[in-house]
Amino acid sequence: MDRPAEAARVRLGLVGGLAALLVVALGALYADDSRPGTVDARIRAAVEGVGPPWRSVALATDFLGEPVGAAVLVAVTVTGCLLLRRPRAAVLVVSGTGLAVGATKLLKPLVERTIHGDGNLSYPSGHTAFLTALALVVALAVTGRLGLGRTGGTLIVLASALVAGAAMGWAQVVLGAHYPTDALGGWCTALAVVPATDRLIDGAADRLADAGRRPRF
Secondary structure, three states: OOOOOHHHHHHHHHHHHHHHHHHHHHHHHOOOOOOOOHHHHHHHHHHOOOOOOHHHHHHHHHHOOOHHHHHHHHHHHHHHHHHOOOHHHHHHHHHHHHHHHHHHHHHHHHHOOEEOOOOEEOOOOHHHHHHHHHHHHHHHHHHHHHOOOHHHHHHHHHHHHHHHHHHHHHHHHHOOOOOHHHHHHHHHHHHHHHHHHHHHHHHHHHHHHHHHHOOOO
16 A cells, blocks of 8 residues: 555644644744744854865755755656556655745735845745655655554654755855755645645545446446
């Protein structure tokens, strides 16, 4: 079955709901703001302005969220899903990452948080949302294929999302492209969007399968 264990998916749905609430809360807190919060300032002071080789690592990570890098990642992942005969996972790769990034683009002009004082909209981070969403999709496919239980499947999916989101969020802060809370907002956006998209895709696929099994008169 091209899906994680049902119990794990229910837990992820609950996590997604909480993540959506956090996205809204952070957006309300930093709406029309152009300054870092207290937590933002402390984290930026600790990680911003690093030298080589870490800056090169940050640039390479950032590239994965740029149009070319993201397109390559999506294409490779979709190809892998199709080779493994996981068409639902392939659809989720495209729709999950696309909707997560699209959600950040819709939220930015609503929140209107800026960075660098040049009108550059920053909340939530689209780069962080993309890489987190991709990690979530891959982890969902892996847990589904391995048939892991509720706890194991949920932990793997969330751990994958945490690692990917932390890596891209770190890169965005190091490069001065986003505040840390922008990255948190992007991470939560992916957590909210991908499980919901997974549910919609499975529901649509199941309805099509049921329709195909109906007797014709």
